Amino acid sequence: FRSLKRSPTPKHSIYLGTVSCIMLNARKKIVKEKGAAPTDLEEEVAKALFDIEVSPSSDIKADLKDVYISGAKEVEVGKSGSAVVIHVPFRSWKIVKKIQGRLIRELEKKFNRRHIILVANRTI
Numbered sequence: 001f002r003s004l005k006r007s008p009t010p011k012h013s014i015y016l017g018t019v020s021c022i023m024l025n026a027r028k029k030i031v032k033e034k035g036a037a038p039t040d041l042e043e044e045v046a047k048a049l050f051d052i053e054v055s056p057s058s059d060i061k062a063d064l065k066d067v068y069i070s071g072a073k074e075v076e077v078g079k080s081g082s083a084v085v086i087h088v089p090f091r092s093w094k095i096v097k098k099i100q101g102r103l104i105r106e107l108e109k110k111f112n113r114r115h116i117i118l119v120a121n122r123t124i
Contacts, residue, residue, distance in 0.1 A: 026047040026050040027043070030068065030069055031069070031070050032070065041073070041074055041084070044072075045072045045086055048106075048110040052064060052103075060099045063099045064103075068088070068089055068092050069089075070121045071086075072084060072085065072087065073087075080115075081114060081115075082115075083115035084107075084114050085117045086107075086117065086118050087119050087120075088120055088121060090120050090121060090122045100118055104116045104118065
């Protein structure tokens, strides 16, 4: 048998920082049509959902595993500020209805001074 030498570890290795790894995982929470890029608000909502899901103190983390978003828009609401309308695919809506009270509370903590509205996205 020949002895195989192991190649030394490369001195220049690619390192994905914590922020980029979180963004890649948060991107999995967004389901969009092919070729459509997510907006900044959609990425922010996806990151908030991912943060709630990986939080050790969250009691809805098991349910959030199967929750995705298909879009998010910010809407001005009179003098009180603004609201974030989060569109959820209909296949995830049953889970969202079950945890919506706790989910809205958690999301309102993340988005200061903004109301949260969850809407099912159906195709007929």
